[in-house]
Amino acid sequence: MPLLEVHDLRTWFPVGRGLFKPVKYVKAVDGVSFTLDAGEVLAVIGESGSGKTTLGRTVLRLIRPTAGKIVFDGKDITYAPDASLKWYRFSTAMIFQDPFSSLNPYHTVQYILEEPLILRKVPPQKRRELVVKALEEVKLVPPEDFLKKYPHMLSGGQRQRVGIARALITRPRFIVADEPVSMLDVSIRAEILSLIRSLQSKYNIAMMYITHDIATAKYLADKLLVMYAGKAVEYGPFRDVIKEPLHPYTQALIEALPDPDPTNRLKIRKVPPGEPPSLVNPPTGCRFHPRCPYMIKGECDKEEPPLVEVKRGHYVACWLHIKR
């Protein structure tokens, strides 16, 4: 049995509510399914506004889903009231994107790391021990130098280490890492990624890694879920999807990524023009069709492609790959 099972999850936000106005919805997550085993890493890839962050927050039940099902460790938590979710909060954690605004500037590193332990009623002696160990694990050494520091005294990379230490200090079974390295320099990204990877596998933590950069996901992910305008367009084992991306959008995401190569400057990249659509009025049919180079007229713009398994474990939602 997988640790986490998400089935046809939908998170819609009502907008423009008024007495006589029809309620419209921003369909941020619109029918996404996946499963995650203990210790497994799922990369969720998509552009801004594709709903990847909303998906992460809904799975953590920071947002109430509109429809669908979330099962964690055999328990259905989809609509469980907040009061009965304490056990779930205690077994999950989140690493945030922005290390500059996700740490309280008035708290010392020690307090930032201690707070989740205080909530779990860990005795003070034990807390101090765990904090020192957590700092060592994220390579903020010697830990004594960092305990009394405030976030503003740390560099971006050091702050993100504190963020990681805070997420892991309670030994969660599942974490959501939302773009944990996108605000950092490329040179530090590598270090933070390998740190997350080593701690994640050491403690066998299941993880959702949310990012718009597939290249960084390669160093972490076992599975890949590609989102476009609230929908999952491709889902499967990471290496299989990268080796043979089936959806034109996944292909574009990969094509758009430069490798350091001096011949890049001599060529124009073949990427679709335009930007992702509004989630209030998404395009009819396949949501990618207005930008898709392989669009089949009368089909892709009319009917929405379902997510189907084309190869073992490799799912895609594209009419090019669905036999009718």
Added chain:
Amino acid sequence: MPPLLELRNVKMYYGVTNGVVKAVDGVSFVLNKGEAMALVGESGSGKSSLAFTIIRLLPRNVAEFSGEILLHDEELGTVDLAKMSEEELRRKIRWKKISMVFQASMNALNPILKVQDQMVEPLVLHLGLSKQEAIKIAEEALLSVGLAKDVLTRYPFELSGGMKQRVVIAMAIMMKPKLVILDEPTSALDVITQANIMNLLKELKAKFDLSYILITHDIALASEIADKIGVMYAGKIVEIAPSDIFFRKPKHPYSQKLLAAVPSLREEKAIEYIPGDVPSLINPPPGCRFHPRCPYAIKGKCEREEPPRRQVEGSEVACWLY
């Protein structure tokens, strides 16, 4: 190609409460006409400060500013931007000869002013054009960045991130400058939008024979456009080389490390990282500034004496190994 911009031993220090920040510390390089150079380095290496220094937008607390910034121009001849008056810079250089796309500048568009008002303002105020002329120029610029004319009458919040970035690029090229300085022009954009913007920059470069100075921490992105790479570390350029040489054979240990840290989707390689942090620019390490993080540091040499920049197989490198 004739040289367009020449920097000779440019220094720009600024004072803060606990000392003097040596943000740009003796930088020299030559940029040719129609050439694109990327300045790469980690945050805090002084790349943005160098860009601001070139167009003389100095911080108010500047402590030292010296060196020569020579612009070779058909119309003005050779002029030293470091010695020009503020008035002259505004009338003759900024926008017309050198323009800049600032970091996160798409978010600097005023949300309550129409695009038209924001594009026309510098033309009318600084360059004394009539409003009619200015609007015509703005329209043309928008067309050349792939936007419709009617964007002029829209407000920034009606535009997507990619469109706003195009507006900012249109502003940078509208007076047909020779050199455009791009400070992290795509850092807030998604990968596909980023690729579209890089495509646009390549087209504009060919069409208007532009020179670029691209400032970025992403070496892979730099390879999208740069003919030449300059690597900055702690206020200094430690290596400068043509792209074809740089990406095949980076010479400075710092350059090698930077390249090894780039995650790659296509290539199977273990990802490496540079231990330690960028040094403080107030008290940089003595000798070679990279020596505390360098795996090849030669004891008794690298921490004592600063290496000069020398020609090595087509690159210029400042390292005692060569």
